[in-house]
Amino acid sequence: MGNHPVSRRALLAGGAALAAGALLPGCKPRLSGVFTSADAHPADYPTVRAVEFMGQLLSKWTDGRLGTKVFAGGQLGSEMDTLEIASFGGLDMTRVYFAPLNAIEPMTLPFCLPFVFDSVAHMRRVVDSELGDTVLASLRRHRLVGLAIYDSGARNFYNNRRTIRSPEDMRGLKLRVPNSDLSVAMINALGANAVPIPYGETYQALAQGVIDGAENNWPSLVSARHFEVIDHLSITEHLLTPEAFVMSEASWLRLDAKDRKLVREAAKQSVPEMRRLWDAEVAEAKQIIAASPIEVTPVDKEPFAALMRPVWDRFITTPEQKAVVEGILSMGGGNTA
Structure with missing residues (x-):
């Protein structure tokens, strides 16, 4: 044959x-x-x-x-x-x-920009x-x-190495991201090392030390049991990607x-x-995290957002994309990274 x-x-x-x-x-x-x-x-x-x-x-x-x-x-x-x-x-x-x-589609990029939604x-x-x-x-x-x-909720950074209060605290951390060039660029612009890993493999990667941390919303932190293998959660709300x-x-x-x-x-x-x-789910997840030993740290978002202009400029290149970004910002303030 x-x-x-x-x-x-x-x-x-x-x-x-x-x-x-x-x-x-x-x-x-x-x-x-x-x-x-x-x-x-x-x-x-x-x-x-x-x-x-x-x-x-x-x-x-x-x-x-x-x-x-x-x-x-x-x-x-x-x-x-x-x-x-x-x-x-x-x-x-x-x-x-x-x-x-x-x-596959550049017009989806504006919804994924860090700090575009407030x-x-x-x-x-x-x-x-x-x-x-x-x-x-x-x-x-x-x-x-x-x-x-x-x-998809507001996404925050979490890790098992140290508290993140500023972009300087992210330097050298290996953080899981979705398989997305934009997500990789965002993490790298903040000084950390982006590691694209499928969502379903993140828990094991955290538990085995393949990565130091990740970023996701409150319900996913609980439903995927990531909260079991991390020590620090910083409320950056860097993405509200749907x-x-x-x-x-x-x-x-x-x-x-x-x-x-x-x-x-x-x-x-x-x-x-x-x-x-x-x-x-968000309300319940917040209660579960509050009852856990995880350190939850509010942060000033501005220093993080200030590093995003090169990321925006790299990915938003067409008039059609720019029109969507302008529309987003006009509807709620947003951050002009």
């Missing part, structure tokens, strides 16, 4: 099909109206529950004809994997952090506006249909106009549900 190379894309698609088949025996998702969706977060995470809520709405509105089945906990691969699978039609939907989208309320105003629609629409060039923008919920264009085109409208409406209604769950 001759050697026939199998592409990574084909292998990923096959893996998704096998996973779907294993968990949905005898069921062909698209024919039955069950949309398969992926998420790297655990099964009880707000984004997972929001997509399940969306499926419940669809089922209610169509007498069970449409619905969703979420494969949580990274069952179908990393966020980059599921984006790729969805883009060529091997997966109906996926929820991803905005950072991985930067690699509060959660500011970020929510922006993503709910026409700016959010504009950024989601840019994904269509990549065979993805943007359905909703979820929260998360995207997208649908494969191939799956979208299989729907008639009526069903497309239902999918969009259900996704839209899942956003306030996600935020309700998210806000409760």
Whole structure:
């Protein structure tokens, strides 16, 4: 038998099909109206529950004809994997952090800039506006249909080496970041060493000393159990980057106009549900951290933000990107890094 190379894309698609088949025996998702969706977060995470809520709405509105089945906990691969699978039609939907989208679509970069949002309320105003629609629409060039923008909270630095009060305290620290050039540039501009590691591998990397720390939001610090292997948490709120919920264009085109409208409406209604769950998770996570031995340190954000101008200038280069950044800043103040 001759050697026939199998592409990574084909292998990923096959893996998704096998996973779907294993968990949905005898069921062909698209024919039955069950949309398969992926998420790297655990099964009880707000984004997972929001997509399940969306499926419940669809089922209610169509007498069970449409619905969703979420494969949580990274069952179908990393966020980059599921984006790729969805883009060529091997997966109906996926929820991803905005950072991985930067690699394929420059218009997603403004939402990922450090210190571009000044509060959660500011970020929510922006993503709910026409700016959010504009950024989601840019994904269509990549065979993805943007359905909703979820929260990812305010991200803070944490580590098991020392207290971070200023950028000087970050020098030499090995910090995990998502697989994103922008995230790497931000960490390096602050004097630390960026180490791109998949989200699911961060706990082990912290526990084994492969990295000194990471940065993430309050719920992730608890749900991923990172709080068990770190000693210091600094409230920098350097990023309020949101998360995207997208649908494969191939799956979208299989729907008639009526069903497309239902999918969009259900996704839209899942956003306030996600935020309700998210806000409760943040409050609970803060209580858990407060009861732990972790040192929590408020910091002055300005010295950190002042180092971000070269990062902004490096990644925001087109008139379209600059217009989005200007729109963001006009809607809530923001930081003019």
